[in-house]
Structures are given as C-alpha cells and as structure tokens.
Amino acid sequence: MYKLLVRKVNALYSKKVPATGVGLFRLLFGLVTLQEVFFLLYFNHLIFDPIPFMDVEFPMIPFFLWLWALVAFCLAIGYRCQTTSIANYIFWLVFVNFTPMQRDFDGGFDLFMIGANFFLIFMPIDRAFAVDSLRKKLLSPFIHYSQYKTSEVSALTYYLPVALCLGFLYFDSAIHKMFAEHWRNGLGAWLPSSIPYYMSALDLSWLLNIEILQKIIGYTIIVFQFTFLLFFHRRQCRWLYFLIGISLHLGITLSFNIYPFGMGMLIFYALVMPFAWYRRIGAFLRVKQPSLTVFYDQQCPLCNRTVLTLNHFDVLHGVDFKPAQVFAIDYPALAELGEKQLLTDLYALDSNGRVYAGVDTYAQILIAMRYTAIIGWAMKLPLLYQWICRRYRAIADSRSRLACDVSCLPISAETLPPSLYDRIFEAEHALPARSRVHKISKVLLVLILFQFNSSFHYGLLYRLHVDTRQTPISNMLADMSNAILMMSHTFLGITPHALYLHDHFEGYDRLLAITYLDADGEEHWLPFVSHQGRLLAPNWGRVHSMWANIAVTPNIDEIRLKKFIMKVTAFWGKKTSLDLDGTQFIVKMKKIRAPFVWEKDLRSNNLSGEWQAIGSAQWFGKEIKINLPKDIDIL
Numbered sequence: 001m002y003k004l005l006v007r008k009v010n011a012l013y014s015k016k017v018p019a020t021g022v023g024l025f026r027l028l029f030g031l032v033t034l035q036e037v038f039f040l041l042y043f044n045h046l047i048f049d050p051i052p053f054m055d056v057e058f059p060m061i062p063f064f065l066w067l068w069a070l071v072a073f074c075l076a077i078g079y080r081c082q083t084t085s086i087a088n089y090i091f092w093l094v095f096v097n098f099t100p101m102q103r104d105f106d107g108g109f110d111l112f113m114i115g116a117n118f119f120l121i122f123m124p125i126d127r128a129f130a131v132d133s134l135r136k137k138l139l140s141p142f143i144h145y146s147q148y149k150t151s152e153v154s155a156l157t158y159y160l161p162v163a164l165c166l167g168f169l170y171f172d173s174a175i176h177k178m179f180a181e182h183w184r185n186g187l188g189a190w191l192p193s194s195i196p197y198y199m200s201a202l203d204l205s206w207l208l209n210i211e212i213l214q215k216i217i218g219y220t221i222i223v224f225q226f227t228f229l230l231f232f233h234r235r236q237c238r239w240l241y242f243l244i245g246i247s248l249h250l251g252i253t254l255s256f257n258i259y260p261f262g263m264g265m266l267i268f269y270a271l272v273m274p275f276a277w278y279r280r281i282g283a284f285l286r287v288k289q290p291s292l293t294v295f296y297d298q299q300c301p302l303c304n305r306t307v308l309t310l311n312h313f314d315v316l317h318g319v320d321f322k323p324a325q326v327f328a329i330d331y332p333a334l335a336e337l338g339e340k341q342l343l344t345d346l347y348a349l350d351s352n353g354r355v356y357a358g359v360d361t362y363a364q365i366l367i368a369m370r371y372t373a374i375i376g377w378a379m380k381l382p383l384l385y386q387w388i389c390r391r392y393r394a395i396a397d398s399r400s401r402l403a404c405d406v407s408c409l410p411i412s413a414e415t416l417p418p419s420l421y422d423r424i425f426e427a428e429h430a431l432p433a434r435s436r437v438h439k440i441s442k443v444l445l446v447l448i449l450f451q452f453n454s455s456f457h458y459g460l461l462y463r464l465h466v467d468t469r470q471t472p473i474s475n476m477l478a479d480m481s482n483a484i485l486m487m488s489h490t491f492l493g494i495t496p497h498a499l500y501l502h503d504h505f506e507g508y509d510r511l512l513a514i515t516y517l518d519a520d521g522e523e524h525w526l527p528f529v530s531h532q533g534r535l536l537a538p539n540w541g542r543v544h545s546m547w548a549n550i551a552v553t554p555n556i557d558e559i560r561l562k563k564f565i566m567k568v569t570a571f572w573g574k575k576t577s578l579d580l581d582g583t584q585f586i587v588k589m590k591k592i593r594a595p596f597v598w599e600k601d602l603r604s605n606n607l608s609g610e611w612q613a614i615g616s617a618q619w620f621g622k623e624i625k626i627n628l629p630k631d632i633d634i635l
Helices: 002-014 020-042 044-048 061-077 081-098 110-120 131-138 156-177 211-231 235-255 259-266 275-285 301-313 324-330 359-368 373-379 384-396 420-425 433-462 472-492 542-551 558-575 602-607
Strands: 016-018 152-154 292-296 319-323 347-350 355-357 510-517 523-525 584-591 612-620 623-627
Touching (some): 002 152, 002 433, 020 044, 020 061, 020 081, 020 110, 020 156, 020 275, 044 061, 044 542, 061 081, 081 472, 110 156, 110 472, 131 301, 152 156, 156 211, 156 433, 211 235, 235 259, 292 301, 292 324, 292 359, 319 324, 347 359, 355 359, 359 373, 373 384, 420 433, 433 472, 510 558, 542 558, 558 612, 558 623
Parallel strands (some): 292 319
Antiparallel strands (some): 510 523, 584 612, 612 623
8 A cells, every 4th residue: 555655656756747736726825815814804803802892802813814914915926935835824723723713703614724725835836926936037137038947846746735635525525425314315515505594695596496406416526525536636537527626616606605615625626627728728828929029128137127027927928028139130110229229218019010118118018918908008198107207217217237247147046945845846955756755655644544533533433423432442542533633633624524414404494683673663684694594795604604503503502692692783783883782683583494305496485484583682881681582492
C-alpha cells in the first residue's frame, strides 16, 4: 500500500503543469474569505455581542475583522502570498475556535476553509494572477517580459488538496448518507430544498415536482461522492467529475441559502479542471494579434517597470511593447519623429496606423486590454484628461535614464527568499528527489489516517451505536481517537460531513418567526423570517445556521431558543431603528412537513399555511421578558 502511494506521489511530483489553476484557486479563495469577513462585519453585534449593541464584550472585534479583510484582499491579489496565506490561516483558526462562531454561528464551511487554507500555505500561489510574480520581475526591470517562460508547477499541488479536502470529505459524507432514509430514497437534494428555512429566494418548484429527476440527482450525488476519490485524477474521467461537481455545487449555491458553503466548494474545481481546458480557454480569450504596439525607452528604469506592470495585467495579450531604440525604425508611421522626441514620450501605433503619445497612449493601452476599457475611455473625459496630462508631463520630464551596465543585470534568484513550495518541490532548494517523495508520502499517509479516524469514529461506530467503553482497551482507543479528532478537527478542518441527514429533519415539522407591533398597533414582520417562513437575505449562511439548526430544531431547547430570540430582536430592532422598550415582539409558529418520501408541491405547501401566535417578547432596558409555552414541542 505504501509503495503504491509512493509511486503515485512520485509520478505526480515529477509532472509539470501550468500554474494557472493554482493561481485562480488562490484568487477565488481570497474572495470567498473576503465576502465572509464582510458578512461578519455586518453581523458583528449579532454574532459577537452577548446582547447585540447593548453589551459589547469584544469592542476590538471590528478592528481585527478589518485587519482580516486586508489580509484576505492581499491574498486574493497575490501580494506577499506566503505571509498572507499564513496570516489568513491564523485568522480562520482563531475566529472559528475562540469566538461564538464555534458553537452558535457555524457557517457550515469554516472547517473546510481551515483545511483548504492549510494546503494553500504550501502551494505555489505566487506563480499566476499574483502581484508577487510582478514584484519579482520588477527586481530586474531591464529584462523584457518575453524572456520569462510560462510558469509551471508540480501536478501534486493540484491533486493533493483536491484528494484530501474534497475526495475524503465526499467519501465521508457518502458514508453518513447511507444511514439516512431520504438519501436512500434518492431525495437528499429534494427535502432541504422544500423546507422554507433552507431554500433560497429562487423558486425551483418546477424542478422539485419532477420526481424521477430529483431521484436521479440524489443518487448521482451518492455515486459521485463514493467514486470521486478513485477516478477524479484519471485523465479520461477528470472532465466528467469536473462538470458534475460544478453542477452540483452550483445547485447548492443557487437553491439553498448556504451560499458560502457552495462557493467554498466551487473554488476547488479550479484545481479539478483539466489542464488542457485552461490552455484552450486561454487560447480562445487571447487576441490573435495585438491591436496596439507601444514603443518605450529601454534605458529608462521607470519606463521598463511601467511596461512590465502593464504587461502583467494585459492577460489577453492585446498590447505589444517594444523598445523604441530597436524597433521604431521598422515602422514608417514613426519616421517623422526624431529619436530625441520619440524618447520623451510613450508612443503607440494601432492596427489602423494611428499614432498616440503620452496620456493618449495609456488610454489606448487600457482600451486594448479590453477588460479595463472603461478606465481608458474615462481618461479622455474633459477636465480629467487635462489634469492627467499635467501629472504625466511632470513625471515624464523628470524621469532618469541610464546606459545599461551592471545595474541592468537580473538579481540572482538566491537573493529572493524561497517559499515553502520552493523548499519542498524545487530542486535547487529541496532535498534529493527520492527523499522528498518519501517525506511527502509519509505526511500524506498521516493525513489519510487522520481522515480515516474521523470517518470510522463518526461514520461507522457512532452510526452503528457501537459502545466503545465496554473494555479498558476499547476505552483507551476511544480516548486516543478523540484526542486525534480534536487536533485534526482544529488545525486541519477534518470533521464529519453529516449535513442534512435523517436525524436533522425527522420531526422538523414547524417553523418559528418573529413579528412586532408598531405604535399604532399594526403588525409587521421583522426582516428575518418572512411571512412564508423563508430566512430573508442577508440572514443566510451562519445566521441561518444559528436559527434553523440551533434555535429551531426537531427538539427545541427553550434556553437556546430564548437566547436567540433575544439576539435577533435586539439586533434587528436596532437595525430597523425600533424603540425596543416600546415595541412588543410576537413569536409565531407555522406547521410544515418534512417527509422522507416524495410529495408533489411540498415546497409550495410548506410556504403556505397559517401562522399562530405562541408567545411574546418585551425589552425593558437591557433585559428581555420572553413568554413561551412550557412545552413548545407539543404545539
């Protein structure tokens, strides 16, 4: 078994592939993290305050969230990748494990993001779509961009994160699904899509009412998850698993209100997409012939850095930059310009023979790059154009030039600190190849054992109700297993993926919502749960989890329910500028159905129905009085 693992690792380790997918993965991971931090900032008082807005226990939370947002932004654009990936990992670790996010506001994908971020630290995330790759080029500004080869990385950096973060997660999830009746009936996607708390605003009744299609989707998910680990890495199967995975997770993102989970899973498919597809998409998007040729002073450090910067962002290759001293003589349209004049400005020539200079050249460059065209057009607006011209002239006329000497030579690579990826994978920094492969294989084996421990512990022993405390030996093994689980759960995000199973929906036959009476005695719905029973945006993701998975469950805990009624009324009362002391809140309940066999129009039926008032809540300063039935479960 170990020898087979070593052979597979060695084959992938030696295989070189484009870095495009890894760069795209980093970019998307940073953006998903960034949107989640903005979500936490918006719901800061609801999540972190013991009493929203009234008892602020962690006043520095917004500061650290903004700091996290800055780190996530830098990670997305690829600035100081090594540092920001480690900092981002620490932020995920601290906020998930040491704040109320851990227990009351689980986002459903937090541990998944921790695991993904752990691998991100060791990946070559600075090779594509990264500011860091530009920073390295700017260290040697007199080397033309055409001399740089397309960045390639080890294929192992694609396959390892996918296998451990997706493959084992899918397999673990499939094991749990086998114990759920609605999943065995092929209705795993249908049931939560029919429960108001879990559905998005998109009406998919037409799709949910096709029984055979719903069962095909449900069984496809199970087969896909069981087989993904075995076949996704095969070249003949990779495209199929990519398309199915993208479709399933896009479906989660659109049909459920747990969009962060769907997006978090989707970003991994940047690593699953077949390598040939990246090449074909790139060839399709890039222009066949540059529409603009720009001539610059090759002995001007500022000009060379400007060219490297503009070329870095010209991902569609719409502009060709050439040294004026070498190539201007080949273009008759520039013949009337003397060399002195040619070197005082940045000149450009488009495909129609029109000549541009100075600010006009920059505007045309942005237009030729296509996705920045709106900025180029804006530069030509009156007043703004004149101001930019004055600023450009001041800079252009004061720039320095030099004759190429030792300063033009590239900085030695040894002067740049190697990343963790370089230390592990690149020959000039790493151990001999054989030793490297064995070390990676051993680490991989340990991670596999960690995942096996979680799946065996929760997926089999727990589901089969095995008593692990019967004998001293089994008791000791259970304690060891729990210790490993705690470590792998905290630092690697390895956790049972038992979402939306039978033990979650069985008996889930009622919804709770909150309304309030205004000064005229007119009843209004708090912008939280709608009159249909849906959780309104932006109360999705981890706020949805708080209400739909903790406050309201098949077996409601009165203490937790009152706690979250307190939080929701205080938060949304302040957000909607209500006078809390003068507002009476009403707790309402509506019956629904959560069957494990298919029913037509279940979504519509669950959205309809009558609400009844079952309780009330009233604020008195910083205290709230909540009246609820003594046994809400029997209502």
